[in-house]
Amino acid sequence: MTDNSLFNINKQFKIKFMRIKPLSPDTLGAELRFVHDEITNLVGHSQKEVNMTDTNGGLLGPFAPMLHFPQFGIPALSFLRTLDMNASLAKDVREVAILTVAAAYGAKFELYAHEIMAATFGLSPSAIATLAAGGRPNELDEQQAIAHDVAHALVTGRIVPDSTYKQAVTMVGKEGAGELIFLIAAYCLIALVLNGFDMPAPDNNQDL
Numbered sequence: 001m002t003d004n005s006l007f008n009i010n011k012q013f014k015i016k017f018m019r020i021k022p023l024s025p026d027t028l029g030a031e032l033r034f035v036h037d038e039i040t041n042l043v044g045h046s047q048k049e050v051n052m053t054d055t056n057g058g059l060l061g062p063f064a065p066m067l068h069f070p071q072f073g074i075p076a077l078s079f080l081r082t083l084d085m086n087a088s089l090a091k092d093v094r095e096v097a098i099l100t101v102a103a104a105y106g107a108k109f110e111l112y113a114h115e116i117m118a119a120t121f122g123l124s125p126s127a128i129a130t131l132a133a134g135g136r137p138n139e140l141d142e143q144q145a146i147a148h149d150v151a152h153a154l155v156t157g158r159i160v161p162d163s164t165y166k167q168a169v170t171m172v173g174k175e176g177a178g179e180l181i182f183l184i185a186a187y188c189l190i191a192l193v194l195n196g197f198d199m200p201a202p203d204n205n206q207d208l
Contacts, residue, residue: 020065020197022058032067035074039063046084049120050113051202061109062190065197076193080186089176089183090143091121097147097180098187099131104155105191112201146171151184 025036039059043052052060059067066073087094095118102110111132118128127137136148146168153160160168160181168177193199 018198018200020068020199022054022056022060022064023067024056024058026057028067032070035070035077036067039077042081047113047117049116052113060202061113061199062193064199065193076189080190083179083183083186087179089147089172089179092118092123093143093147093172093180094183095121095123096131096140096144097151097184099128100148100151101155101184101187101191103132103134104152105188105195107191107194108201109194109199110187110191143171147180150177150180154181154184155188 023032023036025033025040028036036059040053040057043050043063052063054060058064063073066077095114098110098114099118101107102114115128115132118131119125123131124139127139130137131148136145136152140148146164149164150160150168153164165177168180172180
């Protein structure tokens with residue numbers, strides 16, 4: 001049996017036993033199809049570097065369970081959309097916080113997507129690798145470093161220390177510190193959804 005045969009068998013096994021399978025847009029009712037198309041358009045614009053759909057056009061990652069359970073998924077999407085629409089933090093700073101969350105939870109799709117986005121927004125391969133492994137890169141600037149420190153405190157189950165919070169306000173302002181905390185909370189939610197349904201990263205990310 002060839003290596004390719006083993007790979008294909010493993011891939012078929014994973015697809016067969018996925019807890020939540022991507023929904024083909026052709027199978028959706030009008031309301032969910034509208035939501036699906038909105039998500040596809042949004043991520044196609046903001047995260048075009050990331051593979052977000054399968055060969056049938058079904059959304060991958062957190063979006064699959066959100067569409068399976070729209071009574072919970074649509075409000076969660078609204079929260080994420082609100083964060084994006086009102087974003088003031090630099091994109092690289094946001095990605096540092098998100099990767100810190102993804103690494104802490106070991107959320108496969110979140111790591112996959114945001115390693116790509118972090119590179120797109122200028123983080124170095126070494127910084128991305130260190131963040132993805134749960135570390136704190138030495139090369140982070142002050143805003144990136146405080147984003148990591150706040151996220152790390154929260155994902156390790158601690159209250160953000162006064163000194164850390166004050167540094168966040170100094171670095172990104174009071175509004176920015178508030179945005180950072182809500183951003184971290186949002187991606188903790190995404191990580192937990194991904195892990196609860198054991199959502200995989202795409203198989204075509206060997207070059208990462």
